[in-house]
Amino acid sequence: MAIKGAVVIDKERCKGCGVCITACPNSVLALSKNVNGKGYHYSEAIIDNCIGCTSCALVCPDGVITVYKVKL
């Protein structure tokens, strides 16, 4: 049984601290080259192997990450 996850990041609230990037076990996240309205390089997903473990959302200081998970 495969587990597939997805993260939705509220990029306007993200401050680009990078804590979620080190917390992710599958290296899904990275800082974007673009900036948001406040001038921060926000965090974004770069590959599609999220397992929905919620580690990134748990360590996010600003609570900007929403996690979805489905069993296929």
Next chain:
Amino acid sequence: MFNPDIIKPENLVYEKTNVLTDAIMHYCPGCGHGTTHRIVAEVIEEMGIQDKAICIAPVGCSVLAYNYFNVDAIGAAHGRAPAIATAVQRMFPDRHTFTYQGDGDLAAIGTAETIHACNRGENIVIIFINNGIYGMTGGQMAPTTLLGMKTATSPYGRTVELNGYPLQITELLAELPGTYYITRQSVHTAAAVRKTKKAIRQAFENQKNKKGTSLVEVVSNCNSGWKMTPVEANKWMVENMFVKYPIGDIKVDGEKVKK
């Protein structure tokens, strides 16, 4: 990037709790305050005590905590949060009064209030953020600053001759008979966040059962004050802060934990 079929309400496993408001927090990027706010809010939501919780905001970085917690709140004078909490909890014994304090507030200016509130065994929850520095005022030395640590007021590093030893106030409070539950946790990894949440839940449960004072210390980073990136600050915290402030329970059910 992701399959849009996954992003549906029935597959949701984690989202920000409604006990936190939608206001964007003023904390620096990567600050442990935001994480701790969120866990406290999650515990309040899980226990269903949003209409019973009363937050006592301190002076310090978290002075604006009442903008973020969607519960009743009072702003206390610097260091006086445990005294205000004492009054509120005595007026409303069935409510859940908690203070949210930093190390400058709890361990420096408010030492007297903290020690006496804990000694009286007031039925309050104290959330204590220890980052070893005065963050809001620009990174000055706090009582909890480590030896050798450079701050704005100890530019050559803290020394014993001039500044004395770092104050381990949590261990000090564990000696008092009024305290029921004292623990030290952190919020730098997902596992640590889960443990901290469990500890905060325990503290609120103790309050519900009218057991006495519960204090949860959260060893946190202050990347602006320490002059590091958030990820470096977390690493530095593990290597240096955890040596002086070891993670773990100090007092459980009124009994000191034997090391």
